[in-house]
Amino acid sequence: MAIIDGKAHAAAIRQEVKTQAASGANAHLVVVLVGEDPASKVYIRGKEKACAEVGFKSTLISMPETSTQEEVLAVIEKLNKDPDVTGILVQQPFPAHLDKNKIVSFVAPEKDVDCLGPCNVGLAAMGQGKLLQCTPSGVIGLLERENIEIAGKHAVVIGRSDIVGKPLALMLLAKDATVTICHSRTKNLAEVCRRADILVAAVGRARLVTADFVKPGAVVIDVGMNRNEKKLCGDVDYDAVKDIASYITPVPGGVGPMTIATLMQNCLRAWEMQK
Numbered sequence: 001m002a003i004i005d006g007k008a009h010a011a012a013i014r015q016e017v018k019t020q021a022a023s024g025a026n027a028h029l030v031v032v033l034v035g036e037d038p039a040s041k042v043y044i045r046g047k048e049k050a051c052a053e054v055g056f057k058s059t060l061i062s063m064p065e066t067s068t069q070e071e072v073l074a075v076i077e078k079l080n081k082d083p084d085v086t087g088i089l090v091q092q093p094f095p096a097h098l099d100k101n102k103i104v105s106f107v108a109p110e111k112d113v114d115c116l117g118p119c120n121v122g123l124a125a126m127g128q129g130k131l132l133q134c135t136p137s138g139v140i141g142l143l144e145r146e147n148i149e150i151a152g153k154h155a156v157v158i159g160r161s162d163i164v165g166k167p168l169a170l171m172l173l174a175k176d177a178t179v180t181i182c183h184s185r186t187k188n189l190a191e192v193c194r195r196a197d198i199l200v201a202a203v204g205r206a207r208l209v210t211a212d213f214v215k216p217g218a219v220v221i222d223v224g225m226n227r228n229e230k231k232l233c234g235d236v237d238y239d240a241v242k243d244i245a246s247y248i249t250p251v252p253g254g255v256g257p258m259t260i261a262t263l264m265q266n267c268l269r270a271w272e273m274q275k
């Protein structure tokens, strides 16, 4: 079994972005945080750190939990119009009273570095996206950088969210995998997963994927980030699965760093599109 070192791959990508940005890319990412979600604050710090490392400017706009939809949209509108801002990311999850779809749709497509708005999602689904959804693109990056063949393989993705499962399934399909998408209503989940050559868990349930989900020699990618007793753990029971899989991603240190590295690639592309 090989452990896929997401930290190392992500560092290599950040270095590539830094080298490309050195020729004058003055990208500026603005992150909007509504509320006080502690996990969001950790993720935002990671994004700020990555921006500093590759030479991009980053700004955090913190808005109170009680902000209205109109107030959030007004901030985004100002950022959409500001020529100094080349990337906008509204950190999720949002407080429940806000309309998530309306907010992500409001970000100008050329500044939508999270690639969540309908324009970029549509282009990505058509295989014409310049900005790519960060986490699924990070998963594809891990597979490709490890020289794991995707074409012709049976990929099973557990999870169908707009942010991970669905776009990842489309990306795997575009790479010629045969794709099965599982979700909370899937029957005989373990049996379906056991058919996978590439198994991706993007669920948010700690250690859902046990040894009986994994075919010997399968590639197992764990997107899950679950905070149990303050310790971060994935959707895969790592200790039970590691000796069955041919490749496996750890949590932390697998997919997570790739998400931020892909965000840096998107920030560079967004700047290029606007310069």
Ligand code: NAP
Pocket (backbone or CB within 6 Å): 135, 158, 159, 160, 161, 162, 163, 164, 165, 182, 183, 184, 185, 186, 189, 202, 203, 204, 205, 208, 223, 224, 225, 226, 255, 256, 257, 259
């Ligand atoms: P989400 O929106 O809650 O979606 C979870 C998906 O899992 C849904 O499609 C749901 O099915 C499915 N599901 C729930 N329980 C299930 C079960 N028992 N069996 C099979 N499927 C089940 O979550 P998300 O935003 O995609 O995130 C998933 C996980 O990835 C979370 O732990 C999150 O923290 C993590 N994440 C990590 C990164 C990273 O950078 N590493 C980035 C984003 C997310 P239904 O559709 O039927 O409800």
